[in-house]
Amino acid sequence: MLKIEGLKKSYAGNDILKGISINVNKGDVISIIGPSGSGKTTLLRTITTLEEANGGHISFAGVDNDFQKLNGKDIHTIRRNIGFVFQNYNLFNNKTALQNITEGLIVARKVKKSEAEKIALKALERVGLTDRQNHYPSQLSGGQQQRVGIARAIALNPQVIFFDEPTSALDPELVGEVLKVMQDLANSGTTMVVVTHQMNFARDVSNRVIFMADGYIVEQGSPKKIFENPSEERTKTFLTDILANV
């Protein structure tokens, strides 16, 4: 469904992504793990063209083109079909929880306001925040904000949702509620690509784990394989280090 080949990205002479190829199938829940600075977040941001790629090819939602040749329409199509959940939530500060969700529907998708509100309420119900619909982001806790962020992404019914370290900015006691919502989504068949440091989530919820380091995909496979029997030394070291701290 989403196929990326040879994706490259560099910042001021530093290569962040050194030729990444990924294949996301419908219904996949892919966790991307790896040390800080390995390019996980950049990967999601380059695919959605929030960052400009320096090379590579994308085929997704009818777009089949090199990253550097994408035109405005291609970019719009790609973004339209990918939901994005940000590390810092990035809810629209001047809109209520409900308006955060209806905004994209009304303005970008031209859905009627009453219809959009119905969809938004349904999305809020899925993340358990119906009673917070008229709250502004500043009146919500981090966990609630992130759940609204997720509701905003699912309401647009994208083909795949990208999660960029959705729990990293949260206080430890709020992580659970967000992971729970994500788990429910995964169980309902939503296609998800999740950059995460939550090893439990990667192990228990995803059907494929990608381990990235230094701008490369070091290895990928089922959670069972990666966590119990990694073939690469880098993966072993990383997992030993990180699991020792859990």
Add this chain to the structure above:
Amino acid sequence: MSLDTDFMVKVAYTAIHGVPVTLKIVLVALLISLPIGVLFALIRIYRIKVLEQFVKFYVSLIRGTPIIAQILIVYSAFPSLLNTIIGKAAFDINPIYYAYIVFTLNSIATLTEVFRSALQTVDKGQMEAGLMVGMKPRQTFWRIIFPQALISALPNIANATLYLIKNSSLAFIMSVKDITAIAKTEAAFNYNFLEAYLVVWVYYLIICYCAEVIFYLLERYFSKYRRPTKKTTGFNWLPFSIKQPEIEAKTDLTESERTNHAQN
């Protein structure tokens, strides 16, 4: 020393005809310079070639020269310039138009900087979020970024407006019949300068105070989304009370959490 109160009342009655003139100068300057200020700020933020250089130069030029010098230059340059184009009719033009020009040019420079700093306070994640829900950059700017920037800008716009009101008193140099000019003329007839100036003083105080209240209310109205949900005991700076609407206490956050969020 005693004040001639009868004279003060008389000046107050005459000078009131200057109030609309002052207000007109302020409103015209503000209404024209607000949109242009936004435009210029955007030119600087998006570093649009050539235009950016022009805006930078313009802002330094205006900010680097005293307003009185600008008034004198406009008032001496424009009429003779127009004279060569439209002939003698140039000298029949109501001098208030020159005041509009000077104060608009001046406000544009101030407001450009006000909007530039305000737009930069909005996190760039807001634009990214807009793009990722499928909105175009322009839609995201007007619906998400600009309303937030406007709120950050309001205190500074208020400040600029108060300066504008006070500076407009210099319009008398261009023989515009504003509050100051009328009072000065009255004073010159009777040599009661202090009384006349006190009246001027009070008029400006009242106008500025009204402007302050208007901006205060605008700020309250527009910042409803970041108003703390708990009723705070913050002092009310209004000398006489405008009833504060009750704020509903609806929050899931502790006080410290809310402060943290507010800082984010």
